[in-house]
Amino acid sequence: MKNEQILGLQTPCLVLDRTKFIKNIDNMKAHLTSLGVSLRPHVKTAKSLEAARCLFNGNTGPITVSTLREAEYFFEGGFSDILYAVGIVPHKLPRVKSLLKAGARVLLILDSLEMARSVTEYALQNNIVLEILIEIDSDMHRAGLSPDDPLVSEIAVVLNDCPATHFMGFMTHAGESYNCTTPAEIKKHAQIERDAVAFAAKQVEKFGVSSKIISAGSTPTAHFSDDWTGVTEVRAGVFVFQDLFQAGLGVCDVDDIALSVLTTVTGHKKNQNRIIVDAGGLALSKDRGTAAQKFDRLYGLVCSAEDGTLIPDLIVEAANQEHGLITSTSGKINFAEFPIGSRLRILPNHVCMTAAAHSHYYVTDDNQSVTDVWQRCSGW
Amino acid sequence: MKNEQILGLQTPCLVLDRTKFIKNIDNMKAHLTSLGVSLRPHVKTAKSLEAARCLFNGNTGPITVSTLREAEYFFEGGFSDILYAVGIVPHKLPRVKSLLKAGARVLLILDSLEMARSVTEYALQNNIVLEILIEIDSDMHRAGLSPDDPLVSEIAVVLNDCPATHFMGFMTHAGESYNCTTPAEIKKHAQIERDAVAFAAKQVEKFGVSSKIISAGSTPTAHFSDDWTGVTEVRAGVFVFQDLFQAGLGVCDVDDIALSVLTTVTGHKKNQNRIIVDAGGLALSKDRGTAAQKFDRLYGLVCSAEDGTLIPDLIVEAANQEHGLITSTSGKINFAEFPIGSRLRILPNHVCMTAAAHSHYYVTDDNQSVTDVWQRCSGW
Numbered sequence: 001m002k003n004e005q006i007l008g009l010q011t012p013c014l015v016l017d018r019t020k021f022i023k024n025i026d027n028m029k030a031h032l033t034s035l036g037v038s039l040r041p042h043v044k045t046a047k048s049l050e051a052a053r054c055l056f057n058g059n060t061g062p063i064t065v066s067t068l069r070e071a072e073y074f075f076e077g078g079f080s081d082i083l084y085a086v087g088i089v090p091h092k093l094p095r096v097k098s099l100l101k102a103g104a105r106v107l108l109i110l111d112s113l114e115m116a117r118s119v120t121e122y123a124l125q126n127n128i129v130l131e132i133l134i135e136i137d138s139d140m141h142r143a144g145l146s147p148d149d150p151l152v153s154e155i156a157v158v159l160n161d162c163p164a165t166h167f168m169g170f171m172t173h174a175g176e177s178y179n180c181t182t183p184a185e186i187k188k189h190a191q192i193e194r195d196a197v198a199f200a201a202k203q204v205e206k207f208g209v210s211s212k213i214i215s216a217g218s219t220p221t222a223h224f225s226d227d228w229t230g231v232t233e234v235r236a237g238v239f240v241f242q243d244l245f246q247a248g249l250g251v252c253d254v255d256d257i258a259l260s261v262l263t264t265v266t267g268h269k270k271n272q273n274r275i276i277v278d279a280g281g282l283a284l285s286k287d288r289g290t291a292a293q294k295f296d297r298l299y300g301l302v303c304s305a306e307d308g309t310l311i312p313d314l315i316v317e318a319a320n321q322e323h324g325l326i327t328s329t330s331g332k333i334n335f336a337e338f339p340i341g342s343r344l345r346i347l348p349n350h351v352c353m354t355a356a357a358h359s360h361y362y363v364t365d366d367n368q369s370v371t372d373v374w375q376r377c378s379g380w
Numbered sequence: 381m382k383n384e385q386i387l388g389l390q391t392p393c394l395v396l397d398r399t400k401f402i403k404n405i406d407n408m409k410a411h412l413t414s415l416g417v418s419l420r421p422h423v424k425t426a427k428s429l430e431a432a433r434c435l436f437n438g439n440t441g442p443i444t445v446s447t448l449r450e451a452e453y454f455f456e457g458g459f460s461d462i463l464y465a466v467g468i469v470p471h472k473l474p475r476v477k478s479l480l481k482a483g484a485r486v487l488l489i490l491d492s493l494e495m496a497r498s499v500t501e502y503a504l505q506n507n508i509v510l511e512i513l514i515e516i517d518s519d520m521h522r523a524g525l526s527p528d529d530p531l532v533s534e535i536a537v538v539l540n541d542c543p544a545t546h547f548m549g550f551m552t553h554a555g556e557s558y559n560c561t562t563p564a565e566i567k568k569h570a571q572i573e574r575d576a577v578a579f580a581a582k583q584v585e586k587f588g589v590s591s592k593i594i595s596a597g598s599t600p601t602a603h604f605s606d607d608w609t610g611v612t613e614v615r616a617g618v619f620v621f622q623d624l625f626q627a628g629l630g631v632c633d634v635d636d637i638a639l640s641v642l643t644t645v646t647g648h649k650k651n652q653n654r655i656i657v658d659a660g661g662l663a664l665s666k667d668r669g670t671a672a673q674k675f676d677r678l679y680g681l682v683c684s685a686e687d688g689t690l691i692p693d694l695i696v697e698a699a700n701q702e703h704g705l706i707t708s709t710s711g712k713i714n715f716a717e718f719p720i721g722s723r724l725r726i727l728p729n730h731v732c733m734t735a736a737a738h739s740h741y742y743v744t745d746d747n748q749s750v751t752d753v754w755q756r757c758s759g760w
Contacts, residue, residue, distance in 0.1 A: 008471070010471070044701060066702040086646060086658060087646035087647045087658075088646075089721045091644065092390070095390075112648065112720055114720050114721075118721070137649070140651075142705065143646065143649065143703065175700065264472075267524075271520075271526070276467065278469070282733070286665060286730075287661070287666040288666070321732055322446040323523065339494065341470045350666075352701055353662070353701070356662055357736065357737075357758075357759075359758070378737075379738065379739050
């Protein structure tokens with residue numbers, strides 16, 4: 001499919017504008033470099049070796065993954081320093097062991113004494129060394145221990161005392177930054193997560209336990225942060241593509257969104273002022289994250305397929321499995337502009353979810369032809 | 381993975397209870413047989429050859445698909461009578477041609493004069509015969525022409541007059557039945573769709589055009605219908621697995637749902653009365669269809685992993701990419717009942733969307749061990 005014209009592709013499919021993608025990466029890297037903190041990108045968004053290499057100027061580097069399938073895929077592709085950012089459970093340890101035996105570094109996270117004991121036992125029995133971070137909950141959004149929970153030190157000591165586990169430090173994810181409405185609030189959340197992990201590190205120091213890795217971040221807090229003192233690495237993922245949700249947060253402009261779903265007009269519902277397209281709930285995802293934002297983007301905004309520019313008055317108002325229903329926010333659609341069989345591009349609400357239904361990216365440098373085809377990994 | 385214990389599977393993954401699955405199929409077939417109408421099941425739900433064969437007692441039969449990828453996959457697996465139920469567009473015709481040349485029957489649908497002219501032209505130029513249904517909009521839900529639109533007859537005549545196209549009849553989808561709140565309303569919608577396609581068929585008869593196929597249906601209308609006079613085949617898909625949305629419509633009981641997502645408890649958030657599991661928005665889907673129903677199931681209901689029975693007071697209240705957050709609707713969770721590392725099963729809101737993120741089904745006959753592993757097709 002390389003060198004094919006974008007307008008000749010089977011739809012629905014993903015089109016990646018490489019210029020915007022690289023600009024998004026460069027902007028984040030420049031920002032974090034200026035703050036003196038390194039980036040451990042979360043590759044759960046693109047799930048693609050080629051995309052991940054662009055984060056390291058064509059090389060590999062430390063990454064964050066959301067599944068062991070990703071860990072295995074990226075390790076096979078040369079990425080050997082991997083943080084698995086979902087709480088480890090006993091039955092997944094044999095897969096971690098296989099990765100370690102093959103030469104990978106896999107940092108694990110946990111937030112309970114039960115799992116701390118479980119990993120020490122497993123590591124001892126299997127003659128391996130497991131590197132562990134404790135997950136800290138900085139904003140009551142998801143998993144992790146509160147930084148002032150006495151369990152934090154108790155777990156750190158258990159891990160530190162075991163010869164088969166290395167206590168490496170702390171990680172947190174500022175998920176609540178997704179619910180913020182102003183850049184100032186997000187900046188505040190960046191400080192909260194920074195302070196939460198720094199506090200936890202100070203607590204365990206009292207027990208003679210030191211932290212090598214202090215990991216924090218999310219795309220919004222990474223973007224709006226101005227001080228990561230005490231944090232050794234920032235994790236962020238969505239920023240590589242950006243999406244309408246991030247645009248709603250002010251993290252990017254709609255025009256910065258690098259990924260879109262190419263779709264074909266399959267019908268005109270003139271009596272309902274609707275265009276029907278072949279990108280539905282599967283191709284676009286059912287994520288309605290923007291519903292809680294100031295501008296609800298429903299199931300996505302619509303762009304010209306020819307050059308990717310926004311068509312300001314069109315919006316995907318509904319999505320069945322393989323049907324998207326586009327309407328106009330400003331009166332009658334001029335149906336002659338969008339003949340049946342013509343193409344459009346849809347900008348995603350939440351690009352991690354949208355990309356997940358697709359097996360590959362059609363990469364373009366000129367918005368006309370396919371320069372590269374990048375595969376994605378999927379599943380667990 | 382065959383013969384493996386369910387409780388030993390890597391999570392998240394799909395567990396299919398074959399007994400419930402077969403019962404769901406038998407019930408629908410018996411109901412439609414009693415009404416004297418045949419079933420052309422929509423295989424977009426399971427997207428699996430083995431699952432589809434269960435609809436035909438181990439054999440093949442007429443099916444409905446939502447993508448050309450499905451058409452190709454099922455044809456390779458022996459299903460040769462296929463209705464592609466998304467409006468055809470010019471650039472997909474070469475794939476249809478390849479299927480026809482290989483011996484498949486592919487029924488296409490359209491709802492515009494432009495596409496009618498386009499398919500006649502393509503069929504003539506390519507020396508093939510295309511079989512076409514006109515899509516009728518019976519409830520202003522999605523695509524199709526209103527049954528009384530003069531275009532219906534105009535298109536039928538164009539298709540009928542062309543030696544390279546066979547006008548086959550009409551199809552409609554009662555999507556609005558998904559918005560009903562009572563069985564009586566759904567039954568009414570079954571009559572509306574039946575009458576819409578029957579009316580369209582009568583209109584074109586005036587022009588000397590006859591209809592061989594009159595196709596209607598959705599799981600809700602198929603279930604609650606009592607008279608399909610004039611309809612030659614009913615399409616329905618979700619019924620094979622059922623889901624919480626269908627249970628909300630009264631189409632099934634929660635206990636009839638045959639498919640669940642097996643997940644592992646990754647953490648306890650005691651200060652928030654939450655269990656964290658490793659099935660998130662990807663494994664469960666972000667479909668929130670039940671939000672508009674009387675009982676909002678949020679991101680799914682929770683069952684015992686051991687025997688699949690419902691745990692009545694647990695619900696998945698939030699879903700990040702790889703994290704599900706379970707809470708209790710009736711006070712404090714007894715965390716000791718759900719230790720970290722233990723398993724649960726989540727019932728899906730909308731099973732078509734949930735199943736789509738997974739590559740295979742673990743089929744069980746006894747809720748203990750895996751009897752079969754069935755692959756799914758995906759993509760476009």
